[in-house]
Amino acid sequence: xxxxxxxxxxxxxQSLRVRRPRIVGLVLIIRNVLPIQRKAVVPVTTKTAGDSRxxxxxxPAGYHDKSNLLKNLVVTVRGFRSNPTKQIVTAPQFFxxxxxxxxxxxxxxxxxxxxxxxxHQSLSNHQWKPEPEAAEWIGLQLTRLCHNxxxxxxxxxxxxxxxxxxxxxxxxxxxxxxxxxxxxxxYREVGNDWYTHSGALLxxxxxxxxxxxxLKVDSVTDFVAANRWRFPFRLHGGPLDPVRSATIELxxxxxxxxxxxxxxxxxxxxxxxxxxxxVKTLSVFDEFVNRERTFPxxxxxFDALTRLVDQAILDVGQELACxxxxxxxxxxWQSRNRAAQVQYMRxxxxxxGWGNHDHHTxxxxxxxxxxxxxxxxxxxxxxxxxxxxGAEAGWGAQVLEHGPCGIVIFADVDLSASELSNDFAHxxxxxxxxxxxxxLWCALHGEAVFQAGMHHLECxxxxxxxxxxxxKQKVRCMPPFTxxxxxQQCFTxxxxxxxxxxxxxxxxxxxxxxxxxxxxxxxxxxxxxxxxILERNDGYRGFNQSGINDIIKRTDPRAFGDDLSPQQIIGxxxxxxxxVADLEDSSEFILGD
Numbered sequence: 001x002x003x004x005x006x007x008x009x010x011x012x013x014q015s016l017r018v019r020r021p022r023i024v025g026l027v028l029i030i031r032n033v034l035p036i037q038r039k040a041v042v043p044v045t046t047k048t049a050g051d052s053r054x055x056x057x058x059x060p061a062g063y064h065d066k067s068n069l070l071k072n073l074v075v076t077v078r079g080f081r082s083n084p085t086k087q088i089v090t091a092p093q094f095f096x097x098x099x100x101x102x103x104x105x106x107x108x109x110x111x112x113x114x115x116x117x118x119x120h121q122s123l124s125n126h127q128w129k130p131e132p133e134a135a136e137w138i139g140l141q142l143t144r145l146c147h148n149x150x151x152x153x154x155x156x157x158x159x160x161x162x163x164x165x166x167x168x169x170x171x172x173x174x175x176x177x178x179x180x181x182x183x184x185x186x187y188r189e190v191g192n193d194w195y196t197h198s199g200a201l202l203x204x205x206x207x208x209x210x211x212x213x214x215l216k217v218d219s220v221t222d223f224v225a226a227n228r229w230r231f232p233f234r235l236h237g238g239p240l241d242p243v244r245s246a247t248i249e250l251x252x253x254x255x256x257x258x259x260x261x262x263x264x265x266x267x268x269x270x271x272x273x274x275x276x277x278x279v280k281t282l283s284v285f286d287e288f289v290n291r292e293r294t295f296p297x298x299x300x301x302f303d304a305l306t307r308l309v310d311q312a313i314l315d316v317g318q319e320l321a322c323x324x325x326x327x328x329x330x331x332x333w334q335s336r337n338r339a340a341q342v343q344y345m346r347x348x349x350x351x352x353g354w355g356n357h358d359h360h361t362x363x364x365x366x367x368x369x370x371x372x373x374x375x376x377x378x379x380x381x382x383x384x385x386x387x388x389x390g391a392e393a394g395w396g397a398q399v400l401e402h403g404p405c406g407i408v409i410f411a412d413v414d415l416s417a418s419e420l421s422n423d424f425a426h427x428x429x430x431x432x433x434x435x436x437x438x439x440l441w442c443a444l445h446g447e448a449v450f451q452a453g454m455h456h457l458e459c460x461x462x463x464x465x466x467x468x469x470x471x472k473q474k475v476r477c478m479p480p481f482t483x484x485x486x487x488q489q490c491f492t493x494x495x496x497x498x499x500x501x502x503x504x505x506x507x508x509x510x511x512x513x514x515x516x517x518x519x520x521x522x523x524x525x526x527x528x529x530x531x532x533i534l535e536r537n538d539g540y541r542g543f544n545q546s547g548i549n550d551i552i553k554r555t556d557p558r559a560f561g562d563d564l565s566p567q568q569i570i571g572x573x574x575x576x577x578x579x580v581a582d583l584e585d586s587s588e589f590i591l592g593d
Contacts, residue, residue: 218353
């Protein structure tokens with residue numbers, strides 16, 4: 001018997017990988033909220049318990065007893081070479097439990113969202129912790145909803161097989177008739193029957209008269225076009241509305257829909273914008289897509305960008321301008337990265353777009369960093385935590401978040417330990433004699449906000465499945481740089497970009513690179529951008545402050561040869577190929593008592 005709380009890498013699922021066990025059904029069903037047989041789900045017979053909105057309300061029988069869920073989710077797995085007899089494995093929660101040794105980094109009252117970090121605050125004051133109680137509560141609701149709507153169950157499987165996705169990563173919000181236990185899990189009411197968790201990256205929940213699950217997509221039109229042959233739809237709202245949705249018209253106890261948002265959070269009151277403003281949003285997006293990205297100097301570039309952003313905000317407002325800008329940014333980054341194009345094609349086959357984006361990463365030279373932050377603050381971003389990878393690494397980062405748009409930015413810059421006490425996000429940084437990893441990338445490719453485009457977009461996936469399925473599309477991934485029960489991260493192999501000869505000459509004359517590196521850059525280009533594969537569990541919304549240093553070194557253009565040595569490449573391909581075999585080598589499995 002393998003305990004449900006097995007704290008191995010990637011949570012409980014790794015504990016099943018003993019000499020390549022056949023776990024395809026287990027991966028697709030349990031880990032991705034996919035209970036196939038109805039008898040496997042939490043019982044749904046109800047008992048009347050007073051007001052359905054108070055702490056006493058209609059509650060599924062056995063809801064409060066965690067053991068009832070675990071007792072009913074039992075999986076039979078055949079194929080363990082170490083033991084040919086049938087083994088019974090108790091399935092865990094849908095969000096693997098964090099280990100007991102995880103430090104509680106936030107203050108007891110939680111980490112407030114979008115709180116600006118003052119100059120004198122400690123760098124560790126604004127870090128996040130796993131929230132397993134809240135994650136478990138959401139997981140229980142999804143179990144029940146999948147039981148009550150077979151279509152949601154089926155679409156979860158489709159997300160898994162088509163885009164390496166988990167249902168939880170695509171949820172915009174939930175509407176629930178019963179909110180029993182929600183406040184005990186850490187959620188708090190924020191008005192108009194909405195509940196959110198300020199310390200967790202989990203979907204908001206609203207009290208309603210019917211259970212509904214809404215998924216987030218880039219375009220309702222694209223989703224309907226891709227799936228109309230699968231489901232009957234009813235559209236709500238028109239083109240260019242800040243919020244537009246589509247519900248799937250089926251007679252089921254729980255509903256399913258999709259939402260397209262532009263600059264408005266799920267908990268905000270609905271707004272109506274004039275027809276003139278709607279038309280202007282198209283013009284603003286067009287301006288951002290086609291904006292000039294090459295200038296005589298970075299100073300000229302930021303002056304022009306600042307004016308463009310000011311005009312966009314004047315035309316359509318801060319939130320709609322921000323939404324248009326980052327849609328354009330993702331498009332430009334995607335145009336320069338094959339891994340992004342492959343994954344976007346997979347996600348767009350279901351009409352999803354980049355609805356699973358986690359954060360956008362920009363690199364900046366030291367002298368331009370304060371101006372980059374100023375542009376983001378024009379849009380309404382607020383500074384969150386800061387990072388410093390250590391004196392040996394020589395770089396740091398400022399995290400920013402835009403609540404209404406649901407966008408997070410990770411802004412990287414070369415940084416020294418002596419500058420940590422300063423507000424390096426807003427005070428100009430002096431140029432150094434020799435650039436570090438971030439500075440050299442900018443010297444060769446340009447600023448991320450201009451010529452280069454974003455260094456990477458990080459999206460949420462089933463971590464192991466995404467790497468395995470992308471490899472089948474000839475997209476390799478670098479070794480993981482974060483492997484914890486609540487956070488896993490890796491880059492796809494770096495996209496190599498051609499480097500302008502004059503930039504190579506300048507770097508060589510300043511002794512930033514060697515003759516050998518200069519010749520290689522001319523012949524092969526230099527590492528440019530990535531897609532980042534990420535899996536979050538326990539509602540963890542923070543970032544890795546330790547293991548990330550190694551992966552940044554690997555993305556340094558001066559790193560020898562390819563992203564990986566031949567030995568690493570061979571080892572990684574063998575490892576991931578084995579994962580693919582594990583996932584595809586189907587075996588008999590049973591969900592039931």
